Amino acid sequence: MAWLRTLCRVYRSSSSTSSWIMANRCPSTLSADMRFASFSSASTAYAGLGPTRPGVDKPRLVVLGTGWAGCRMMKGVDAGLYDIVCVSPRNHMVFTPLLASTCVGTLEFRSVAEPIGRIQPAISTAPGSYFFLASCTAVDPDEHTVQCETVTDQEGDKDSPEPWKFKLSYDKLVIAAGAEASTFGIHGVKEHAIFLREVHHAQEIRRRLLLNLMLSDVPGISEDEKKRLLHCVVIGGGPTGVEFSGELSDFIKKDVHDRYSHVKDYIHVTLIEANEILSSFDVRLRQYATKQLTKSGVHLVRGVVKDVLPEKVILNDGSEIPYGLLVWSTGVGPSPFVRSLEFPKSPGGRIGIDEWLRVPSMQDVFAIGDCSGFLESTGKPVLPALAQVAERQGKYLADLLNQIGKAGGGYANSAADIQLGDPFVYRHLGSMATVGRYKALVDLRQSKESKGLSLTGFVSWFIWRSAYLTRVISWRNRFYVAINWLTTFVFGRDISRI
Amino acid sequence: MAWLRTLCRVYRSSSSTSSWIMANRCPSTLSADMRFASFSSASTAYAGLGPTRPGVDKPRLVVLGTGWAGCRMMKGVDAGLYDIVCVSPRNHMVFTPLLASTCVGTLEFRSVAEPIGRIQPAISTAPGSYFFLASCTAVDPDEHTVQCETVTDQEGDKDSPEPWKFKLSYDKLVIAAGAEASTFGIHGVKEHAIFLREVHHAQEIRRRLLLNLMLSDVPGISEDEKKRLLHCVVIGGGPTGVEFSGELSDFIKKDVHDRYSHVKDYIHVTLIEANEILSSFDVRLRQYATKQLTKSGVHLVRGVVKDVLPEKVILNDGSEIPYGLLVWSTGVGPSPFVRSLEFPKSPGGRIGIDEWLRVPSMQDVFAIGDCSGFLESTGKPVLPALAQVAERQGKYLADLLNQIGKAGGGYANSAADIQLGDPFVYRHLGSMATVGRYKALVDLRQSKESKGLSLTGFVSWFIWRSAYLTRVISWRNRFYVAINWLTTFVFGRDISRI
Numbered sequence: 001m002a003w004l005r006t007l008c009r010v011y012r013s014s015s016s017t018s019s020w021i022m023a024n025r026c027p028s029t030l031s032a033d034m035r036f037a038s039f040s041s042a043s044t045a046y047a048g049l050g051p052t053r054p055g056v057d058k059p060r061l062v063v064l065g066t067g068w069a070g071c072r073m074m075k076g077v078d079a080g081l082y083d084i085v086c087v088s089p090r091n092h093m094v095f096t097p098l099l100a101s102t103c104v105g106t107l108e109f110r111s112v113a114e115p116i117g118r119i120q121p122a123i124s125t126a127p128g129s130y131f132f133l134a135s136c137t138a139v140d141p142d143e144h145t146v147q148c149e150t151v152t153d154q155e156g157d158k159d160s161p162e163p164w165k166f167k168l169s170y171d172k173l174v175i176a177a178g179a180e181a182s183t184f185g186i187h188g189v190k191e192h193a194i195f196l197r198e199v200h201h202a203q204e205i206r207r208r209l210l211l212n213l214m215l216s217d218v219p220g221i222s223e224d225e226k227k228r229l230l231h232c233v234v235i236g237g238g239p240t241g242v243e244f245s246g247e248l249s250d251f252i253k254k255d256v257h258d259r260y261s262h263v264k265d266y267i268h269v270t271l272i273e274a275n276e277i278l279s280s281f282d283v284r285l286r287q288y289a290t291k292q293l294t295k296s297g298v299h300l301v302r303g304v305v306k307d308v309l310p311e312k313v314i315l316n317d318g319s320e321i322p323y324g325l326l327v328w329s330t331g332v333g334p335s336p337f338v339r340s341l342e343f344p345k346s347p348g349g350r351i352g353i354d355e356w357l358r359v360p361s362m363q364d365v366f367a368i369g370d371c372s373g374f375l376e377s378t379g380k381p382v383l384p385a386l387a388q389v390a391e392r393q394g395k396y397l398a399d400l401l402n403q404i405g406k407a408g409g410g411y412a413n414s415a416a417d418i419q420l421g422d423p424f425v426y427r428h429l430g431s432m433a434t435v436g437r438y439k440a441l442v443d444l445r446q447s448k449e450s451k452g453l454s455l456t457g458f459v460s461w462f463i464w465r466s467a468y469l470t471r472v473i474s475w476r477n478r479f480y481v482a483i484n485w486l487t488t489f490v491f492g493r494d495i496s497r498i
Numbered sequence: 499m500a501w502l503r504t505l506c507r508v509y510r511s512s513s514s515t516s517s518w519i520m521a522n523r524c525p526s527t528l529s530a531d532m533r534f535a536s537f538s539s540a541s542t543a544y545a546g547l548g549p550t551r552p553g554v555d556k557p558r559l560v561v562l563g564t565g566w567a568g569c570r571m572m573k574g575v576d577a578g579l580y581d582i583v584c585v586s587p588r589n590h591m592v593f594t595p596l597l598a599s600t601c602v603g604t605l606e607f608r609s610v611a612e613p614i615g616r617i618q619p620a621i622s623t624a625p626g627s628y629f630f631l632a633s634c635t636a637v638d639p640d641e642h643t644v645q646c647e648t649v650t651d652q653e654g655d656k657d658s659p660e661p662w663k664f665k666l667s668y669d670k671l672v673i674a675a676g677a678e679a680s681t682f683g684i685h686g687v688k689e690h691a692i693f694l695r696e697v698h699h700a701q702e703i704r705r706r707l708l709l710n711l712m713l714s715d716v717p718g719i720s721e722d723e724k725k726r727l728l729h730c731v732v733i734g735g736g737p738t739g740v741e742f743s744g745e746l747s748d749f750i751k752k753d754v755h756d757r758y759s760h761v762k763d764y765i766h767v768t769l770i771e772a773n774e775i776l777s778s779f780d781v782r783l784r785q786y787a788t789k790q791l792t793k794s795g796v797h798l799v800r801g802v803v804k805d806v807l808p809e810k811v812i813l814n815d816g817s818e819i820p821y822g823l824l825v826w827s828t829g830v831g832p833s834p835f836v837r838s839l840e841f842p843k844s845p846g847g848r849i850g851i852d853e854w855l856r857v858p859s860m861q862d863v864f865a866i867g868d869c870s871g872f873l874e875s876t877g878k879p880v881l882p883a884l885a886q887v888a889e890r891q892g893k894y895l896a897d898l899l900n901q902i903g904k905a906g907g908g909y910a911n912s913a914a915d916i917q918l919g920d921p922f923v924y925r926h927l928g929s930m931a932t933v934g935r936y937k938a939l940v941d942l943r944q945s946k947e948s949k950g951l952s953l954t955g956f957v958s959w960f961i962w963r964s965a966y967l968t969r970v971i972s973w974r975n976r977f978y979v980a981i982n983w984l985t986t987f988v989f990g991r992d993i994s995r996i
Binding site (some may be wrong): 046047049090091092101108109110113114115117124125127130131132133134150152158160161164165166167168191192200208210211212214215217218219220221225229258259260261262290307310311398474475479480483487490491494496497498 | 544545546547588589590606607610611613615618622623627628629630631632648650657658659662663664665666690697698700706708709710712714715716717718719723729756757758759760808809972973974977978981985988989992993994995996
């Protein structure tokens with residue numbers, strides 16, 4: 001028992017040490033320096049990372065968010081030039097174009113999630129680089145600080161510590177905090193519908209779908225309730241909604257027919273869209289998609305949702321659509337965090353940026369991805385909220401920051417005289433969407449108005465799969481995506497409800 | 499909009515149809531027959547499956563549970579002889595010996611879960627066979643019925659229907675409902691510790707571990723709290739506790755050191771056991787395990803837990819052990835369902851069975867696996883709660899039921915004159931456990947007292963992996979387990995917290 005007593009003693013004695021968490025990390029450079037002094041704001045003192053010291057520390061690049069924009073940026077930034085500190089409520093990037101495939105088990109969840117440490121290894125290993133599981137709550141551009149709060153609100157976190165606040169000084173700040181799903185103020189959407197933006201959404205959809213399939217087979221359920229439980233309603237006919245409907249009808253055609261043969265005639269998919277489905281695609285592709293979805297048994301309904309109740313959706317014309325699973329994918333809008341920032345804004349309420357992706361009128365602040373939009377004064381249109389745009393901006397900004405860093409402008413307020421080079425220009429490479437049954441659309445036009453190649457059918461589907469397979473970031477996930485596709489083809493989708 | 503209106507009309511009109519869910523399934527054989535009459539008990543009428551009609555329907559085999567015993571039994575039963583109806587709160591079997599590996603990402607969760615429809619395909623496809631996501635609440639052996647209630651209490655089920663009750667008539671009943679983790683009445687175990695018996699336990703452990711690793715790196719946490727968060731405490735030194743500790747120390751040595759290098763010196767594992775670890779193994783193997791675990795940095799503590807508080811464990815000698823993750827694996831005892839049955843009981847409170855695995859004094863009821871034990875009157879000892887025992891009993895019972903079915907004794911109360919053949923005899927084939935670092939123990943002795951071969955080290959580890967790889971039930975999962983092992987070796991474990 002001596003062992004145990006020693007152990008307990010170690011724990012007890014440690015209570016008296018400093019409350020600075022970094023104190024033990026790099027004793028050679030960090031002892032008793034400015035970085036570990038508390039911040040004192042109006043009334044509260046927070047722990048955090050204090051300002052860097054030019055010549056002693058590397059400049060600190062603080063990145064808010066781990067989406068397409070932030071991750072592509074961090075991947076490209078030279079970790080020899082900057083200490084990278086990433087703040088995000090999730091420690092991984094989601095490969096969103098393949099997320100719909102995970103809802104029915106065509107792909108597994110981990111195959112589309114890339115831990116940030118695999119994207120930018122310095123974050124796991126460099127002494128001054130960190131990942132903080134937190135959300136940013138405020139930015140002070142004059143003081144060059146952000147205020148953050150830890151995130152512990154997910155399921156199963158009951159015994160985890162209460163969230164706490166901390167502050168970070170930055171030399172450069174990149175806001176890549178993304179957008180949030182639009183609900184258009186419709187009542188009940190957040191309570192009853194499932195979005196399709198994070199891995200946990202896909203997990204929830206898969207669990208719900210399998211639960212409904214199983215419950216609808218149990219004695220004592222009415223015919224009505226059975227039909228309701230097995231009615232999957234998708235709101236929004238953009239690429240996400242269409243791809244999810246396609247995956248769902250594939251799942252029904254192949255897996256439900258084989259493995260839930262008792263209820264196979266009860267399950268249906270309805271896709272509700274206020275306008276046309278895939279409105280950004282070529283008209284020929286839209287027609288093809290409509291035909292293919294209808295052929296796969298997806299009911300296409302044109303309508304506007306007025307209200308969402310626990311078991312039914314009410315449309316504007318008063319009709320009621322009962323559902324057992326409701327997936328909401330009607331695009332995105334500014335998040336509460338973006339709305340709370342007193343920054344210049346673009347049309348649509350995003351953070352306003354100039355052509356070098358800087359937030360004008362403040363030093364060292366950049367914004368990329370869905371949270372940002374060109375200011376009206378730039379004369380450029382706000383770019384669509386696409387992975388493609390975010391990724392391109394991330395790459396551009398990484399190069400820009402590397403250039404600034406190399407020119408000695410990495411520290412706060414030191415980049416004023418540095419030549420920035422060419423501004424960011426977005427060239428659309430085309431759009432893709434799969435509609436299930438080994439069919440997809442590929443639209444290679446540069447804009448809605450221009451002419452260009454558009455493809456449909458199996459060849460497109462093959463291009464779709466190959467293109468995404470090569471774009472998945474790590475070799476590990478590339479391997480797993482290929483293996484998942486192979487096993488789904490050979491063995492069918494996994495229906496364990498875990 | 500005509501489309502939509504038709505759709506809504508279909509939904510509305512269906513409300514008036516019968517509330518019998520099976521009514522539409524097999525119209526040729528099932529219309530208006532006895533199977534669809536309601537059951538009326540004292541005061542309530544339940545839906546369900548009524549008695550089978552000899553000559554018209556196949557005899558119905560009702561199986562409670564989807565663990566090792568129930569699944570092995572269903573796999574072996576001839577679906578041509580019986581309609582199989584399985585009732586369980588989960589739709590898959592868990593390959594428990596590999597569950598500890600999933601907690602740290604050596605294996606993925608789905609690689610150790612086998613959907614019941616893949617084990618016994620008839621359940622998905624045969625008209626009279628079903629899987630019901632439910633728990634059994636009562637057995638009436640005289641009436642030959644079980645009463646069940648649907649299960650919808652998992653996370654994310656908020657909008658799912660209220661649970662409802664139903665009744666099933668059986669011709670043969672196999673109770674394979676398993677046991678529950680023993681807490682020895684210690685306060686706080688259920689609230690704060692995580693068991694390691696289901697996939698969702700492993701998921702919770704993985705999420706908690708990654709959360710604690712990330713939170714402990716955030717500014718504002720005290721040294722003390724950081725040590726607490728990163729202290730993983732395992733209670734119980736049986737194979738599960740030892741294997742989990744070994745996996746955890748592997749994870750720390752390889753992955754935490756590379757990917758959480760900021761906090762790598764703070765994370766520790768303590769294994770608390772009241773007696774000796776791996777008490778069922780050969781003394782030489784026990785010593786080897788102790789040495790290996792200590793070498794891997796696992797603190798072995800001998801102690802008895804008195805109380806579990808939200809952030810610390812209190813031992814009998816008054817010492818306090820703070821923890822950030824607490825895993826409880828101290829063996830199993832009878833579940834509330836088994837305790838509630840007014841059946842003959844074995845020593846230890848399990849369902850008492852004779853040498854043919856029947857529950858004596860009632861017709862057509864069998865019990866296998868951890869929920870059952872030989873009655874004292876058989877003169878045989880209660881077998882240990884091992885996968886090996888459960889699997890062997892499942893196989894034996896499948897053969898026995900096939901034999902009874904072939905002899906025409908499949909229906910209720912019709913097997914009295916059938917010769918049952920040899921009773922069930924258990925021969926222990928040996929035990930295995932891994933201790934991490936490519937090391938394992940293999941004990942091929944038939945019992946604690948007998949002599950026999952025992953192996954340690956890398957060869958054992960290789961045997962351990964090969965043996966389990968061949969025992970994983972489906973080819974799909976065998977393939978995935980091999981692929982997971984390969985990618986863990988090449989790329990390390992996945993640390994996305996999804």
